[in-house]
Amino acid sequence: MPELPEVETVMRGLKAGLAGRRIRRARAYRPDLRFPLPQDFAERLVGRRILGLGRRAKYILVDLDDGWTWLIHLGMSGSLRFVADRREKAGKHDHVEIEAEAGKLLRFNDPRRFGIMDLVPTSDLARHKLLKGLGVEPLSRGFRGQDLENLLGGRKTSVKAALLDQRLIVGIGNIYAAEALFRAGIDPRRKAGTIRGEAAQRLARAIKAVLREAIAAGGSSLRNYVQADGELGYFQHRWRVYDREGQACIGCDCDAMKTGGVKRIQQGGRSTFYCPRRQK
DNA sequence: CTACCATCCTGGTTGC
DNA sequence: TGCAACCAGGATGGTA
Numbered sequence: 001m002p003e004l005p006e007v008e009t010v011m012r013g014l015k016a017g018l019a020g021r022r023i024r025r026a027r028a029y030r031p032d033l034r035f036p037l038p039q040d041f042a043e044r045l046v047g048r049r050i051l052g053l054g055r056r057a058k059y060i061l062v063d064l065d066d067g068w069t070w071l072i073h074l075g076m077s078g079s080l081r082f083v084a085d086r087r088e089k090a091g092k093h094d095h096v097e098i099e100a101e102a103g104k105l106l107r108f109n110d111p112r113r114f115g116i117m118d119l120v121p122t123s124d125l126a127r128h129k130l131l132k133g134l135g136v137e138p139l140s141r142g143f144r145g146q147d148l149e150n151l152l153g154g155r156k157t158s159v160k161a162a163l164l165d166q167r168l169i170v171g172i173g174n175i176y177a178a179e180a181l182f183r184a185g186i187d188p189r190r191k192a193g194t195i196r197g198e199a200a201q202r203l204a205r206a207i208k209a210v211l212r213e214a215i216a217a218g219g220s221s222l223r224n225y226v227q228a229d230g231e232l233g234y235f236q237h238r239w240r241v242y243d244r245e246g247q248a249c250i251g252c253d254c255d256a257m258k259t260g261g262v263k264r265i266q267q268g269g270r271s272t273f274y275c276p277r278r279q280k
Numbered sequence: 281c282t283a284c285c286a287t288c289c290t291g292g293t294t295g296c
Numbered sequence: 297t298g299c300a301a302c303c304a305g306g307a308t309g310g311t312a
Contacts, residue, residue: 002306003305003306006305034288034306034307058306058307073306073307074305074306075289075306075307076289076304076305076306076307077290077291077304077306093290112288112290112306113288113289113290114288114307116307156282157283157284161284164307166306166307173306174304174305174306175305220305268283268285269284
């Protein structure tokens with residue numbers, strides 16, 4: 001569910017409430033999410049001070065004062081929220097909770113249980129099984145048109161599928177892939193390896209722009225995504241093609257309705273939305 | 281190595 | 297209203 005902007009937003013919310021605070025209490029309501037939780041998971045969190053929080057790809061990294069990092073992935077349906085009223089009971093899909101100093105009670109809710117949590121020695125983070133193969137951060141300076149061209153070079157898969165491949169570029173999911181390709185005017189069905197030169201530059205810039213705008217909007221909220229403080233993101237109101245099948249694309253001057261508006265196709269088992277007039 | 285597909289799980293929506 | 301089918305923001309692991 002959550003893509004880079006949502007994960008970044010949640011991480012910032014957690015940072016505001018947790019950085020520098022000690023974990024007083026921790027509880028796991030079940031032994032596993034997508035994978036088994038580490039042995040003695042909750043016990044190992046209790047008493048730790050949270051030194052800082054960060055993000056790598058779609059993972060939230062919580063650095064603890066014992067040299068370990070708490071790794072969190074929200075999967076498709078995971079959310080982390082501070083509970084305003086401490087009397088509120090944990091629900092069916094609340095799987096993990098921690099209580100930090102200053103009365104901050106945080107719950108991890110994940111109906112589909114595709115989420116992941118692990119404890120990793122901070123010094124070994126880059127070698128962790130789930131992190132070691134990850135590609136470039138799209139908002140970093142190491143990601144420009146030429147870098148993108150190099151990553152896509154020689155690939156015969158569609159550019160849409162390549163954007164979702166976390167081994168190449170991290171953080172982009174189904175929504176922002178569609179939005180970035182639309183802004184760059186690139187047909188999602190094009191072979192990745194054909195995106196070169198000016199097109200690669202347009203696409204790299206579109207990716208950065210859409211991710212930055214989405215972060216500024218607090219991410220996109222649909223279904224159960226909310227920020228750590230319970231607020232909704234509002235970037236879903238700025239989608240230009242995603243989830244707009246048959247409707248006009250936003251902000252492109254093609255007369256979309258003459259051709260039936262935004263098209264929806266299946267790529268790799270997932271929906272892709274695009275404007276056939278603008279995206280070549 | 282690349283590419284494609286099924287799979288994990290639950291809940292909301294759609295269509296008969 | 298009931299019920300079945302289908303769909304969903306992710307990512308892995310297997311197969312070809």
